[in-house]
Amino acid sequence: MSDQPDDLDSYFLVETEDEDGHRARTLSFSRSPTVLLTFAANRFTRAASKIYAETYGIGVVDWRMLVMLTRQPGATVTEAANTIGIDKGAVSRCVSRLEKMNLAHKGELHANGRSRGFWLTEEGRRLHDRILTEALGRQHLLLDGFSIEEIEVFNDMLRRFLHNLDKLNAAKGE
Numbered sequence: 001m002s003d004q005p006d007d008l009d010s011y012f013l014v015e016t017e018d019e020d021g022h023r024a025r026t027l028s029f030s031r032s033p034t035v036l037l038t039f040a041a042n043r044f045t046r047a048a049s050k051i052y053a054e055t056y057g058i059g060v061v062d063w064r065m066l067v068m069l070t071r072q073p074g075a076t077v078t079e080a081a082n083t084i085g086i087d088k089g090a091v092s093r094c095v096s097r098l099e100k101m102n103l104a105h106k107g108e109l110h111a112n113g114r115s116r117g118f119w120l121t122e123e124g125r126r127l128h129d130r131i132l133t134e135a136l137g138r139q140h141l142l143l144d145g146f147s148i149e150e151i152e153v154f155n156d157m158l159r160r161f162l163h164n165l166d167k168l169n170a171a172k173g174e
Contacts, residue, residue, distance in 0.1 A: 012031055037161070058127075066098075069118055103120065104124050
């Protein structure tokens, strides 16, 4: 049973009018969760990208891969793409960059003869640890004023959102 109101769309929409009097309905910037999530993700990613590039010489996707390979050493491009939620081409370009920077290395071909796992080098692990300290500090600032219970609820909502997104993508054949 859903707790959603009967006319949920009206909650998500606003009426607009241009200078010629043309009226239209569109998504609200303040009441549509997908809009708010997109705005927050874009701002967070833009700010993180700037800091990581200026301070550490890497991009935000590179940082995500450092985290991925710390969490799951030996991950393949496909595994990383599925976990992180970006396309395989972007992951492949990222691991190539990390290899050139001596932050990661690839292993032997897997039994399927097509894929290889990737691991962080010692230098990659050190960089991960340096950035992690800053990333945690940024996370603390972003969650200022939230109780641990609110953070747990927020995380639960985001996990449910991701689950529903997976269902949506499966229904669309993605």
